[in-house]
Amino acid sequence: MRVGLVGAGPWAERTHAPALGGHDGVAFAGVWARREEAAQALGGRYGVPALTGEDGIDALFAVCDAVAFAVPPDVQAPLVGRAARAGCHVLLDKPVATDPTAAREAADAVARAGVASLVFCTMRFARASRDWLAEQAAKGGWFTGRTHWYGSLFAADSDSPYAASPWRREKGGLWDLGPHALAALVPVLGDVTEVTAARGPADTVHLVLRHAGGASSTVTLTLSAPARAQGVGLEFVGEEGAVSLTETWDAVASFGSAVDALVESARTGRAHDCDIRFGLRLTEVLAAAEAQLG
Structure with missing residues (x-):
């Protein structure tokens, strides 16, 4: 499978590319970015074509079987529809969009085109956490759950390359970390039926x-935690007591597993649990929370 990359910022540079x-199972087919110098730098590093502009993105879609996205969510959504109409399978970053209407339009375009889709939520594809979540989902009988995602991008002493991201500055931890939290809770506790923020x-x-199964959960999200407080925690409480997961993961390896999942979905025609419809649902829940916050 020939896979192109849309985006050449820090996340694309450090993870996607x-x-x-x-990856031994796919061919890296090219990079497109809005900034020509960024596309050239990243494409040159991997010896693949570097493209920019309106003609460039269509040229990338024309030579690809699939496209991975590493651009801001509200830039991503319309491009996903465009890639799907060109016949490309799509591997999206989270969130699909911050507007449910835009996310729904992208999901509808994917459905009409009949291409495979997948939304990359790191914990769902890192091997250890993926297997742990599947184990808890199989057990059932959960009463409640809780998770915290403490990032320090906006801390005074942060040197993160993602701290300058305009969309993260505008939307904060709710939209950057919220998809990760929901993607960990929903497969175990069920779809979200009510949200209070x-x-x-x-x-x-x-x-x-x-949650649909009757359980409840609590979530804390921030990009402003002190550096020493950053980290992720996840706990479920139920008939077998309390179980918890606290770990870090290799984002590159996790993304490689997501590529494998997209290839398998494209080969078999079976939708993945983390397809674009799931991504749309995450956007709907987060938008409902945002509306309450005012």
Whole structure:
């Protein structure tokens, strides 16, 4: 499968491109970016064509079987529809979009084109956390769950290359980390049927969720935690007691697993649990939370 990359920023440079360039099962077919110098730099590093402009993105779609996206969500959504109409399978970054209408239009375009889709939520594709979540989902009997995602991108001493991201500055932890949290809770507790949101310090958001199976969960999201406090935690409480997961993961390896999942979905025609319809649902839940925050 020939896979192109849309985007050449820090996330593409550090995760997508290394995973595609080092993947034995696909051919890295080219890079497109809005900034020509960024496209040239990343494409040159991997010896693949570097493209820019309106003609360039159509040229990339024309030579690809699939396209991975590493651009801001509201740039991504219309491009996903365009790639699908060109016959490309799509590997999206999270969130699909920050507007449910845009996410729905992208999902509808994918459905009409009959291409495979997948939304990259890191914990769902990192091997250890993926297997742990599947194990908890199989057990059932969960009463409640909780998760926290403490990032420090906006801390005063942060040197993260993602801190300058305009869309993260505007949308904060709710939209950057919220998809990860929901993607971990939903497969175990069920779809979200109710959401209550409250603000904390800086961009911190607290969510209380009700799930289709009757369980509840709580979520804390922030990109403004002190550097020493950053980290991820996940816990479920049920008939067998409490189980928890605290880990870090290799984003490049996780993205490689997502590429494998997209290839398998394209080969078999079976939709993945993390397809674009799931991504649309994440956008709907987060938009409902955002509306409550005002």
